[in-house]
Amino acid sequence: MDIIIRQVVPEDLDAVARVEAVCFPEAEAASRASFAQRIATFPESFFVAEWEGQIVGFINGCVTDSRIIHDEMFEDAKLHKPEGAYQSIFGLDVIPELRRRGLAAQLMRHMIAETKKRGKKGLILTCKDKLIAYYEKFGYRNLGISQSVHGGAVWYDMILEWKHNHSEL
Secondary structure (H helix, E strand, O other): OOEEEEEOOHHHHHHHHHHHHHHOOOOOOOOHHHHHHHHHHOHHHEEEEEEOOEEEEEEEOOEEOOOOOOOHHHHOHHHOOOOOOEEEEOEEEEOHHHOOOOHHHHHHHHHHHHHHHOOOOEEEEEEOHHHHHHHHOOOOEEEEEOOOOHHHOOOEEEEEEOOOOOOOO
């Protein structure tokens, strides 16, 4: 697959909202308005995957000093702290028909590399129990059940930290 990963641009808004709608149940999916705010506030940590001219996946999240994600971060892009220590991952989306081809891993590796380049301490995310092992493959550690009640689901806090900014994963 010839995938292009690039930084989001405002014109990607509708495509990103469509991908989110097919990837997450309505209770967990971010709204178009939320994506508009994210694209405007932290485009440097929002990457899309294009295949044959179409957006087929993306990864995004704000920067924070917190070691865990708090629910209000999902809806309020103003909580983004560009100089913060940790890159959060709000969403890692790949359309269903292209899953299990390594696209999510490409997006995650891209975000990890960009986060290192920007000198952050690491990345944080929340995930459901069935995805803990997947994220552990990238070096994330499970911090246990999250305080998050996003979408009424049970989430786990995950963190990926490196000792030095120059270390390789």
